[in-house]
Amino acid sequence: MEIPYTLTARPDTGLYNAKIGIWLFLASEVMLFGGLFSGYVFMRLGSEPGYWPHGLLNVPVGTMNTFILIASSVTVVLAWASLKMRQFTQYKIFMAMTILCGAIFLIVKLTYEYPQKFQHFGVYIKKDALVKYEDYLGNNYLKAKNLSPRVEITGHLHNKEALTDPNVKEYEIALDEVNAEPTNPQSDRPHFWPKPVTEKIATIEKSDVQYASVFAPRHSSYFAIYFTITGLHGLHVLGGVLVFIYFMLPVSTRLYRQNPEHLANRVEVAGLFWHFVDLVWIFVFPLFYLL
Secondary structure (H helix, E strand, O other), X not given: OOOOOOOOOOOOOOXXXXXXXXXXHHHHHHHHHXXXXXXXXXXXXXXXXXXXXXXXXXXXXXXXXXXXXXXXXXXXXXXXXXXXXXXXXXXXHHHHHHHHHHHHHHHXXXXXXXXXXXXXXXXXXXXXXXXXXXHHHOHHHHXXXXXXXXXXEEEEEOOHHHHOOOOOOEEEEEEOHHHHOOOOHHHOOOOOOOOOOOOOEEEEEHHHEEEEEEOOHHHOHHHHHHHHHHHHHHHHHHHHHHHHHHOOOHHHHXXXXXXXXXXXXXXXXXXXXXXXXXXXXXXXXXXXHHO
16 A cells, blocks of 8 residues: 655645655754743843853854855755756765765764863852952953953863862862953953963962852853753754665665655655754854854
8 A cells, every 4th residue: 555645745735745744843843942042042131241151162163063064955955956867876975975064063063072161160259259369350351341240260170189179178270361361352252263271370269169160061051051952953963864874775775776756755854854953053053152
């Protein structure tokens, strides 16, 4: 028994079954990511001045990953077009390029971007102790320029035993440039090219610290949402790559020989999902990396 409208369009919708299904699924995905993005916006708007991190992500790497995903959207369309023109060899080339782009995106995220966050460290200073660390915060300078205050000192933690040993009363941090030179006008805005930590060491008493953490989800609402959204997005990328790998297996070759239009429809549906994944990243990149 053949299922109707797997290849031809339904007369009532003008779409074949799989395309209707993917659009319904993408509608649920819009609600999922829309809720997460809305939560991020509301928490950022309601945060106290100085307490919402910015300029902590690697913009060039995020930019590169953005172009990689855009390129993969182009190659998946070319793969589908090759099937429609019955050019199977070109289809396999473009599909392999799509898989490669998705794999590069995940490798960069998992082996470079995420590990960097867990190597960086930040301490939020108690409000009554901010004056004590004015040399690292530069709040008088920022106030004169009508800029938001700084309440966090960031860098690389030297004495890691301070995290677990209650007998260690101080944090020793190799400062980021923004805290090493807080009154430098170049530190007023985040840098496009990330700056390495300086050789300047700050000693911060634990009694003056409101909260201290590496840049993990527990660091702040910012990183909690960052890891939630980018992690969920990464799972979507992984799912898309696995589907595309399936389309390269011999089973898909046999399907092409039997009914090339059926395989073209499958690739089109998977491509729509992939375009949505890329669209989500187009929102992630400016919200987290640029603003």
